[in-house]
Structures are given as structure tokens and as C-alpha cells.
Amino acid sequence: MDSAGGTLYLKDEDIKLVINPGSIEEGKKIQISLENIWDKTSDPVLNKFETIVSPTVRCGPPGTVFKKHCILSFPYNAVNEEWWEFTLLVKENFQDEWRRIKLGSDDKDIHFYLHNGQCVVNLIHFTNVTLLGYTINIMKAARRVKFGVFGKHSLNKYQLRVRTWNSESNMEVTEDAKLFGEKLVEMATHIDLLYEDLVVRVQDVNNGWQISEASKTQTFSADDLWTKIPWRVFKFTRSDPPSDVLEATISSSQATNVFQLKISCETRQENIRSKVHFWYFISALTVVVIGLIIAWTFDNFQAFLTSHSGIALFLSGLIVALITYSIMWKLVKSATPAQIVACVFLNMSLYYLGVWMCFGFVHPLTTVNIIIILSVYIIAFLVAVVLFGEIVLKFVPFIGLLGSVIFIKLMS
Structure with missing residues (x-):
């Protein structure tokens, strides 16, 4: 880009960077990059009740200084915002520590606000950015996540892996599923989860398949839901008479928050x-x-x-x-x-x-x-x-x- 400025947009992730006219000196050109970092090794260390509620965005080249503020916007998944405290985390280089900027801070170089599900950041120089949320009330603060079921079959068995993840972690989940040789069976895209254990049950399994009573019910811990991309595995075996289709209901519950996914998997060999x-x-x-x-x-x-x-x-x-x-x-x-x-x-x-x-x-x-x-x-x-x-x-x-x-x- 040059002094005329311009816009970079990651459509799938809904991440946008606007370089305002006059931000770059006349006669100078800069190669600008915008990236959603899904490598979790770069994530900050979190305290109790803290969680990352947005993608981690990298603007490059790191440390590039502009004459005017640039505008970076990206989505976040915190629900019931009045029960959250938000902090912007920034760092310029991989080896640096994350620096915390509170909402409403008077930092002249970088400040942010929240609007219609977007975190809008005004920054004078390029850096890595993500939004951290601290849960004020664990009974009311929630995160909007995806809940998906992935399947894999062998000769006489079928395995379902249940995952929860944020939209910004789509790439990581896709790579993980490929690693395990799994395919997406069913997914719910908007599930609001509280900071409490999530109980997942397998019900209504059709004839031709069976699952042991001990493994029908499994639990995601509250800490895992808040800080990881957790998963649990349910293993099915064929029974007589065998069926080429596995049908079941995946029921998940948190206190009064209950939702279900009905699945149907082709298991022909x-x-x-x-x-x-x-x-x-x-x-x-x-x-x-x-x-x-x-x-x-x-x-x-x-x-x-x-x-x-x-x-x-x-x-x-x-x-x-x-x-x-x-x-x-x-x-x-x-x-x-x-x-x-x-x-x-x-x-x-x-x-x-x-x-x-x-x-x-x-x-x-x-x-x-x-x-x-x-x-x-x-x-x-x-x-x-x-x-x-x-x-x-x-x-x-x-x-x-x-x-x-x-x-x-x-x-x-």
C-alpha cells in the first residue's frame, strides 16, 4: 500500500484492517499483511476465570509505524457483555510478553472499543492483538461456540469425537480432524456455554449398534471449556442384526441449558x-x-x-x-x-x-x-x-x- 491507504479483509474470519489515507508517507510503499494466528503456542498465560474470546490477529510487518491510526476489527464470542471485563492483549514480536490494555484506557498509541459483536482497535503501529475476557459472574457470562460431532469407522466399530471450539479455531479443528482421519457428521454453530461443567450423553442408539453404559455419559470440565478446544470420544460396536447406518442423539447440558444434536452416519465399509x-x-x-x-x-x-x-x-x-x-x-x-x-x-x-x-x-x-x-x-x-x-x-x-x-x- 501507499499513501492512498486501503483495506485488507479476511472474509471467512470477518477480520478487517483499514489503512486510512495519509497513514503512509508520500512516495513510500509498504507490503501489508493480515493473519489469523491459530497456533495456540502463541497464546498468553491465563488466570482463573479468564479466556480468550477472539481470534489472535497479526498485522505485519510487526512494529511498522504510521502517521495516522489504522483501524483493525475482528469478532469476539462473549455473550451477556455486562458480566464480562475485557482487556486487549498486544505484543509486537514472538519473544515479547503480552501487554494488557484495559477497555477505556487512555493509551495514545492503541485503544479499543466493542460494537455489535466486533472489537475495534485503533493502532498507530502494527502488533499482534487478541481480546481477553474475565468472567465477573460465572452464572451469567457465556461464550458462543461451535459444537460438532466428528466420525470415523473401522471394520466393525464407529467412533464419534465431540468437540467445542470458537469460530476463530476452525483451521485448528480441521487440521486436528484430518490427523485423526475423521469427518464432520453434524454441527451446531451457535451454542452459548457458561463457565461450568458440560455433560454430554449419547441416547437413542438405533438397532445394529451398541455403546457401553460406562461410556454413554462424559463430562467437559469448566476450565477446559474456557481455555482449550476440548473433545471426548464415544465408541460404538456393531450388534446383531448389523446396520449400515448409525443413528443417535447427542445431548449436552449445563444446569438448565440443554441442547441436542441428532446424528445419522453412513457406516458402509x-x-x-x-x-x-x-x-x-x-x-x-x-x-x-x-x-x-x-x-x-x-x-x-x-x-x-x-x-x-x-x-x-x-x-x-x-x-x-x-x-x-x-x-x-x-x-x-x-x-x-x-x-x-x-x-x-x-x-x-x-x-x-x-x-x-x-x-x-x-x-x-x-x-x-x-x-x-x-x-x-x-x-x-x-x-x-x-x-x-x-x-x-x-x-x-x-x-x-x-x-x-x-x-x-x-x-x-
């Missing part, structure tokens, strides 16, 4: 099924190549490939892989982990037995060998499921077939 479909064949193809490379070191490899044992081994591996995949693909929509694991164990056990029978002439097939090898395989698979969850299902054929090749190598 088509995406997971397609991943299982893709990874099953990719991992099976990979292990065939690896298996051939390893098997090439066997004595009389070419003779083995053309023998009845080699043909039987190839066919048994192919048949078992197809059977295991087809059953998993059919059951993955509603199967429990126990059903899937049982399916895998059954088919892989048959495959191992087939391999041992083919190579019985090299090493005797004994009961002890069967018990030892199957036990090791089952324990290893259970540990993998516990540690890595459903991702293990992608590599079932890889684990089974590679294990078979290694076993053949050891036995021969």
Missing part, C-alpha cells in the same frame, strides 16, 4: 472392502515373486516346479488365497475380528498342511511339527492384530505365503 480387494491381490502377487526368488536357491528347483509336489503347492496356494479372500471380502462389511481371524486361521492352516503333505518325503509330517508351527503362526498373527489393527488384513496372503516359503526352505 465399501471403502475398506475395496482396499482389502486391492491389497489382497497386490500382496499375493508380491509374495509369489519373492517366493520364486527364494525358492530359486533350492536344490533341483526346475525339477521341483515340474513335479507333482510343485504343481500341488502352486494350486493349493492359489485355491486357499482365493477362498480366504472371498470369505473376507464377503464378511468384512459386518464381520467381527474373531470371525475374520478364524477364517484366516482355518484357510492358512489348511494351506500349511497341504505344503507339509507335499514335502512329507523330505521331512516327516509329525503332530509336534504341526502344533509348533501353527502355534507360532497364530501367536504372531494375534500380536500383529493387537499392535496394528485392521491394516494386518491387507497383508494376510503375504504373511501366509511368505511363511510357507520360509518353512519349506527350513524343512529342506
Whole structure:
């Protein structure tokens, strides 16, 4: 900008900076920036009953001095203003301490007032700015926040994460949801919360889903509501008969302040099924190549490939892989982990037995060998499921077939 001045406006956040004509010297140009800082590491230290009620706004370059006052305006979320005390917090650089300016202060460089839900700041030099509120009466002072429910599903479970946050924290909440792999299910945009505990309950869960009694009710503390972006997790499991839709009511209450959100979540596992479909064949193809490379070191490899044992081994591996995949693909929509694991164990056990029978002439097939090898395989698979969850299902054929090749190598 130059001496003519101008306006910067962050539309989504409703933050505006006006550089009045004559604020910049004639013949001089300044590159002006306006930013909503959502990195909470820059937030000030708060006392009891204090909370940040606005975005933290950065005007740049920091420390830039103007000939006339510039006008910065941004929204705040304090409700029932007569029960609040407001203080403007300012600092020029990251390493500086926040300086407090009371409403009505006679500071010549920077002063502010509140009008129609906007904090209007007149400043002679650029700085970081945010509005702090102190609760005079905790029974009447309130903050207007968003209340949202985010969802994430796995094979036979669905998880709901309930959050409350200020409008200026939208970016932080969006990034947090991406980190957890969640999607927004439902949101209320204008909820007035007091400084007291918020009790959240899950009610009216439809048939096909269940949640334990112990986790149906959870509480947000008053301090968390005032100083953080708190969340609580509710975990659902499928029940018989299974349903592709999870429906429930999320009820929240503070004394007489009660509100509800009705949610409906699509929980079809088509995406997971397609991943299982893709990874099953990719991992099976990979292990065939690896298996051939390893098997090439066997004595009389070419003779083995053309023998009845080699043909039987190839066919048994192919048949078992197809059977295991087809059953998993059919059951993955509603199967429990126990059903899937049982399916895998059954088919892989048959495959191992087939391999041992083919190579019985090299090493005797004994009961002890069967018990030892199957036990090791089952324990290893259970540990993998516990540690890595459903991702293990992608590599079932890889684990089974590679294990078979290694076993053949050891036995021969």
C-alpha cells in the first residue's frame, strides 16, 4: 500500500484492517499483511476465570509505524457483555510478553472499543492483538461456540469425537480432524456455554449398534471449556442384526441449558472392502515373486516346479488365497475380528498342511511339527492384530505365503 491507504479483509474470519489515507508517507510503499494466528503456542498465560474470546490477529510487518491510526476489527464470542471485563492483549514480536490494555484506557498509541459483536482497535503501529475476557459472574457470562460431532469407522466399530471450539479455531479443528482421519457428521454453530461443567450423553442408539453404559455419559470440565478446544470420544460396536447406518442423539447440558444434536452416519465399509480387494491381490502377487526368488536357491528347483509336489503347492496356494479372500471380502462389511481371524486361521492352516503333505518325503509330517508351527503362526498373527489393527488384513496372503516359503526352505 501507499499513501492512498486501503483495506485488507479476511472474509471467512470477518477480520478487517483499514489503512486510512495519509497513514503512509508520500512516495513510500509498504507490503501489508493480515493473519489469523491459530497456533495456540502463541497464546498468553491465563488466570482463573479468564479466556480468550477472539481470534489472535497479526498485522505485519510487526512494529511498522504510521502517521495516522489504522483501524483493525475482528469478532469476539462473549455473550451477556455486562458480566464480562475485557482487556486487549498486544505484543509486537514472538519473544515479547503480552501487554494488557484495559477497555477505556487512555493509551495514545492503541485503544479499543466493542460494537455489535466486533472489537475495534485503533493502532498507530502494527502488533499482534487478541481480546481477553474475565468472567465477573460465572452464572451469567457465556461464550458462543461451535459444537460438532466428528466420525470415523473401522471394520466393525464407529467412533464419534465431540468437540467445542470458537469460530476463530476452525483451521485448528480441521487440521486436528484430518490427523485423526475423521469427518464432520453434524454441527451446531451457535451454542452459548457458561463457565461450568458440560455433560454430554449419547441416547437413542438405533438397532445394529451398541455403546457401553460406562461410556454413554462424559463430562467437559469448566476450565477446559474456557481455555482449550476440548473433545471426548464415544465408541460404538456393531450388534446383531448389523446396520449400515448409525443413528443417535447427542445431548449436552449445563444446569438448565440443554441442547441436542441428532446424528445419522453412513457406516458402509465399501471403502475398506475395496482396499482389502486391492491389497489382497497386490500382496499375493508380491509374495509369489519373492517366493520364486527364494525358492530359486533350492536344490533341483526346475525339477521341483515340474513335479507333482510343485504343481500341488502352486494350486493349493492359489485355491486357499482365493477362498480366504472371498470369505473376507464377503464378511468384512459386518464381520467381527474373531470371525475374520478364524477364517484366516482355518484357510492358512489348511494351506500349511497341504505344503507339509507335499514335502512329507523330505521331512516327516509329525503332530509336534504341526502344533509348533501353527502355534507360532497364530501367536504372531494375534500380536500383529493387537499392535496394528485392521491394516494386518491387507497383508494376510503375504504373511501366509511368505511363511510357507520360509518353512519349506527350513524343512529342506
